[in-house]
Amino acid sequence: MSKHQKEMGVLKEHLGKHQLKYTRQRELILDAFLKQEHITAEEMYHQLARKDPHLGLATIYRTLNLFCEAGLAQARHFGTQTQYDNISHKGHHDHLICTDCGKIVEFENCDIERLQEEVATRNGFTIKTHRLELYGLCSRCRH
Amino acid sequence: MSKHQKEMGVLKEHLGKHQLKYTRQRELILDAFLKQEHITAEEMYHQLARKDPHLGLATIYRTLNLFCEAGLAQARHFGTQTQYDNISHKGHHDHLICTDCGKIVEFENCDIERLQEEVATRNGFTIKTHRLELYGLCSRCRH
DNA sequence: TTGAAATTGATAAACCGTCTCAAAAGGAAT
DNA sequence: ATTCCTTTTGAGACGGTTTATCAATTTCAA
Known part of the structure; x- marks a missing residue:
């Protein structure tokens, strides 16, 4: 069972409201995301490659953007990359x-x-x- | 004659210190830049297309980056694009x-x-x- | 279990900004 | 003004990041 019950609930509520589905990948990515203060899609791609070698980079981008819409993450652009900030766990920083x-x-x-x-x-x-x-x-x- | 004597002076000083040249394009771009609070290279490209249809986008990028080095501008990543802020402009909001x-x-x-x-x-x-x-x-x- | 709708993974495509390089322009000395 | 050397320009190629495409798969409600 996940350690991130509250955030999982936020995600599920957002999914429910928008006729979206709860998938293994979304759970996996949320779990990894909530352990970070901020992370790039590329970093997460490599980090999750061990757990699921077939998880696609596009899915990570899509899912992190979904987290932004659900209010769990916030995108921030620096240099050439996008940082996804975890705003749900620690509040904003x-x-x-x-x-x-x-x-x-x-x-x-x-x-x-x-x-x-x-x-x-x-x-x-x-x-x-x-x-x-x-x-x-x-x-x-x-x- | 330009309305932006002070900034033109800053630019010329920077150019002199670094063995760079004062060109028609740099003057044109500085004039346009100083009228803005912030602008993207792309926006400036379209804005200046009327005055000089052959002004290249690369030149605008190079020149805006030059302004950053000269202390006239400040690059900031916003959305997918880079905003060049006019830091001599004081009415920040x-x-x-x-x-x-x-x-x-x-x-x-x-x-x-x-x-x-x-x-x-x-x-x-x-x-x-x-x-x-x-x-x-x-x-x-x-x- | 079934079937409609959403999601995924692989990859193509789009996008932004930089790099390349031959041609043009600046500018110092003549 | 001319010469000569250096810097700059414009056009397009290029590289890295993110999004779009689409057939195959998965979710989930009936």
Whole structure:
């Protein structure tokens, strides 16, 4: 039995609502995905090759995009690749991204979140999720 | 004569330092670039096609990357494409996005920006640009 | 068990951005 | 202006990432 009951439930609910099916591959990919903070499709392809050598790369892309629609993942583009962030397990995480070396530092800041809520309320919005990315140079690349 | 004397100067200084040449294409692209807050190479390609139908897409990519090196632009990956941000443009704005109807509200919040700087400093980063998007439901779609 | 609908895997195709290279242009010295 | 060397350009080829295609397979409700 899976360790990720809650997320599995979110996925199944999304599948049910959209007449989609629960497949072995989707379960396999979700399990692997939830163990990561963020991962690329290619990385997951190699990682899962041992468990299921016939799992296709296209299926991984399709499934990760499905997770985004279900609210379990969030796609983020850096360099030439797409990172799929796990937002369901840890909640959202924001990123400091070095535009030179690609280094990524994750952070969370309650004060910023509170201000975001204020802004949203002032504009009549109810926030479901957000994305905050700070681009710049890390200490090593600044020199 | 160009309206963008200051930036033109920055570019020329960079060119001089690196034994690069001042060309008609670079002037044309800089002029177009500085009118935007951010633009993709493809967008600029179409935009400039009228002024110079023979301007190649590769030249635009090369030139926008040159602007990044000169400190006039900042590349940011958005969706599948690369956005080149005009960093001399100060009116940066963030977005509130309704996931239901697609409505987008722009906002600016100095307190959030200040906290972002704090986070960056604490992690040894120097921020050049950022992206903040709040996803949720607008007042109309909540009901 | 059956059958309609969704999914998969393999691969082709699309897409974005960079590289290549011959021709053209910049620009310093004459 | 001319020369000469270097850089740049434009056009298309190329490489890596992601999506589209489609026949075969799987899901799942009846």
